Amino acid sequence: MGASMKEIKLRIKSVQSTRQITKAMELVASSKVRRARERIERTEPYFNSLYDTMSKIAYGKRDFTSPFVEPREEIKKVCYVIIAGDRGLAGGYNSNIMKLVESHSKAHGHPICAVPVGKKAAEYCQRKGLEVLTDQYKIVENVTIGNCMEAAYFLSEQFRKGAFDELYVVYTNFVSMLTQRPAALQVLPVTYTKEAAKDDLTDMVLYEPSPEAVFDAVVPEYVSGIFYGALCQSYASEQAARRTAMDSASKNADDMIEDLSLKYNRARQGAITQEITEIVAGAEH
Amino acid sequence: MSVFHLKIVTADGKFFDGEAERVLVRTIDGDVCILAKHIPYLTALGMGECRVTGSNGETRRAACMGGMLSVMDNEVTLIATTFEWAEDIDVSRAERARRRAEELLHKHLETRDLELAQARLKRALTRIQVGK
Numbered sequence: 083m084g085a086s087m088k089e090i091k092l093r094i095k096s097v098q099s100t101r102q103i104t105k106a107m108e109l110v111a112s113s114k115v116r117r118a119r120e121r122i123e124r125t126e127p128y129f130n131s132l133y134d135t136m137s138k139i140a141y142g143k144r145d146f147t148s149p150f151v152e153p154r155e156e157i158k159k160v161c162y163v164i165i166a167g168d169r170g171l172a173g174g175y176n177s178n179i180m181k182l183v184e185s186h187s188k189a190h191g192h193p194i195c196a197v198p199v200g201k202k203a204a205e206y207c208q209r210k211g212l213e214v215l216t217d218q219y220k221i222v223e224n225v226t227i228g229n230c231m232e233a234a235y236f237l238s239e240q241f242r243k244g245a246f247d248e249l250y251v252v253y254t255n256f257v258s259m260l261t262q263r264p265a266a267l268q269v270l271p272v273t274y275t276k277e278a279a280k281d282d283l284t285d286m287v288l289y290e291p292s293p294e295a296v297f298d299a300v301v302p303e304y305v306s307g308i309f310y311g312a313l314c315q316s317y318a319s320e321q322a323a324r325r326t327a328m329d330s331a332s333k334n335a336d337d338m339i340e341d342l343s344l345k346y347n348r349a350r351q352g353a354i355t356q357e358i359t360e361i362v363a364g365a366e367h
Numbered sequence: 368m369s370v371f372h373l374k375i376v377t378a379d380g381k382f383f384d385g386e387a388e389r390v391l392v393r394t395i396d397g398d399v400c401i402l403a404k405h406i407p408y409l410t411a412l413g414m415g416e417c418r419v420t421g422s423n424g425e426t427r428r429a430a431c432m433g434g435m436l437s438v439m440d441n442e443v444t445l446i447a448t449t450f451e452w453a454e455d456i457d458v459s460r461a462e463r464a465r466r467r468a469e470e471l472l473h474k475h476l477e478t479r480d481l482e483l484a485q486a487r488l489k490r491a492l493t494r495i496q497v498g499k
Binding site: 124127128131135138289291299300303307310 | 374376377378379380381384394395396399406407408409410411433434435437439444446448
């Protein structure tokens, strides 16, 4: 009995220290998620205007051709920008992204290359042996809008050169604190949805100095805006996913501690009862 | 004077959202000034001063760098990479950035670094000019 009491006590201690860690991680994640949400709110108007304007232009495009708008006839290669986290312990956050990349690329059936953002994404690419275009954005927490700009210029240039024929960004949409949805968004060639370009744009748009020059300057800006928006969403999602995961881990730890304390008390009671029985039996004889 | 709806946004948030009489910006092709009832228009922005005249006739100045300007249905959207109102510009910081960039330019740099330093110098100069 004594041995099992000691064992239970040790278990309780270890569960307690684990709980301390999960609780601390939960608190850190909730303060980070608050800041990340503020950032989303700040960037949302930018993101939306950029997307609306681009959709309108792509939709109203009549009098010129641009390699950034025209869908390519033969798709030889598809590039994915995969935005995941640097660390695990965030529930299904990282694995959901990887699953989406897998199913998406399988559904399209083209050879792929990737730009991993975040350590987990880089590890995934390495494990799968994917062709990696650049791995300088390994740490997702350090990626700034400047980096997005840089990456956007680089990828637009590669796209124009024909290194790949479609560009997707795979990220996680921050729906609410409890729901985060992974999504794959086509960035290049620029697509439009009918809803975004509500009205039929029958008027001609004046481009200065020329449609091509404007597009060359504007498309990388658009791509970088999308990257930054996706990054903000993903970062908030990661923190929210971690918060939820750590919250349930702490709750589990609480349950375990309760359960173990009960067992410990029973064992202690059992030991005492046994001792009394022994003493009484000894006194009678 | 008739007005139009002007929206100025960057990745750092919204800088202007309301009625304006006119807006003057530097595009990659030179300065343009947009008034109300402009035809649909799209251009890319360069680096330079931006002047916004609100519906009350007051003009505000700002340093505006990169991005695009679009006019659709009497609605003007200015999506900038960076946008700072003149009163928010830290001139001493821009001066420091200018000196650093100039020092860099005196050294022999590779093409890419040279371009970066030149862009930095240009940005600093724009800020100084607007901020003063």
